[in-house]
Amino acid sequence: MRKRKRSIAMFMTCIMLASLLFVNAHLAKAATTYYYVSVSGNDSNDGLSKDKPFKTLTKALTKASAGTTIFVMNGTYSSSTTFKLTANGSSGSEIKILNYSGHAPVIDFSSQPYADSSRGFQIAGNYWIIAGLTIKNAGDNGIHISGNNNRVQDCFITGCGDTGLQMSNGASNNRITRVTSTYNYDSKTNGENADGFAAKLNVGPGNIFENCTALYNSDDGFDFYQAGNAVKVYNSEASYNGVSDGNGQGFKVGGNYTADNHYLENCKAIGNRSRGFDLNNNTGAITLVKCTGTSNNVNFNFPKAPSSGKHKFTDCISSNGKNKDVIVGATVVNCSFKQ
Ligand SMILES: [Ca+2]
Ligand SMILES: [Ca+2]
Numbered sequence: 001m002r003k004r005k006r007s008i009a010m011f012m013t014c015i016m017l018a019s020l021l022f023v024n025a026h027l028a029k030a031a032t033t034y035y036y037v038s039v040s041g042n043d044s045n046d047g048l049s050k051d052k053p054f055k056t057l058t059k060a061l062t063k064a065s066a067g068t069t070i071f072v073m074n075g076t077y078s079s080s081t082t083f084k085l086t087a088n089g090s091s092g093s094e095i096k097i098l099n100y101s102g103h104a105p106v107i108d109f110s111s112q113p114y115a116d117s118s119r120g121f122q123i124a125g126n127y128w129i130i131a132g133l134t135i136k137n138a139g140d141n142g143i144h145i146s147g148n149n150n151r152v153q154d155c156f157i158t159g160c161g162d163t164g165l166q167m168s169n170g171a172s173n174n175r176i177t178r179v180t181s182t183y184n185y186d187s188k189t190n191g192e193n194a195d196g197f198a199a200k201l202n203v204g205p206g207n208i209f210e211n212c213t214a215l216y217n218s219d220d221g222f223d224f225y226q227a228g229n230a231v232k233v234y235n236s237e238a239s240y241n242g243v244s245d246g247n248g249q250g251f252k253v254g255g256n257y258t259a260d261n262h263y264l265e266n267c268k269a270i271g272n273r274s275r276g277f278d279l280n281n282n283t284g285a286i287t288l289v290k291c292t293g294t295s296n297n298v299n300f301n302f303p304k305a306p307s308s309g310k311h312k313f314t315d316c317i318s319s320n321g322k323n324k325d326v327i328v329g330a331t332v333v334n335c336s337f338k339q
């Protein structure tokens, strides 16, 4: 009888422990802390409500840890320094910098010196989400990502002294959604480097661009020079790039002979100074599905077969190219190229 009582007691204890663990896990996941930033705020406020907001993003970022959400309210926030995002969120407890609902804040880095170190946001950490911001006039990249599992969405990036949004140095599994990057221009190097978007100079796997637009950048629209891993691009546009002395490719899908099997679907390139879609010495196999090139100098330029396999073009259309398309070593299904 006593034995039975003891085993019932042990059973009940186990149930209680299990339910406590469940509650704690649940609380940990729900423990989001909200901070507010307003141009009319004050950094000596607690920042915990929109009536007592911080004045600067710099102050709010000192509070950033997994599960923190920072709401940025209307106004222009000037910063002469880089926001270095080194903390880590986690899956389901990301660290978020978001526009407050219905607000359209602008982060202006005009006061930064023009220099390679003058990035606007430098995301070295993991699991950040940046959404709803206009980011302009950084001395180098508007956003540079070297971390993993970050998301940038619904942002407008313009007027930066190098590529608007760049991933490199091992950045992996980042997702860029509905971002426009335009009028970026590296004046001191005659526009040779500033792309709209880049995943170049050694990225990790799993990076995705979707519904992004690169317009009027001095160098290329999208640049995957020496990526080192495959990048996927969906529903995106690269048009009128190649201002000043830049290369002027819409989608530059390679560089320096790395073999990166990039995938582009439903992308369009219009009016770029050089090529709409350019292999640029990638030795991997490129897949293009439903991509259109219009009014570029050359719409599609793929002059070499991959080192193994074939490129694959499906439902792609070339129109009004100034010169002939170049397609070598490819399986072509239902496309119209200028030959
Ligand atoms: Ca630079
Ligand atoms: Ca260039």
Ligand SMILES: [Ca+2]
Binding pocket: 192, 193, 194, 195, 219, 220, 223, 247
């Ligand atoms: Ca470039």
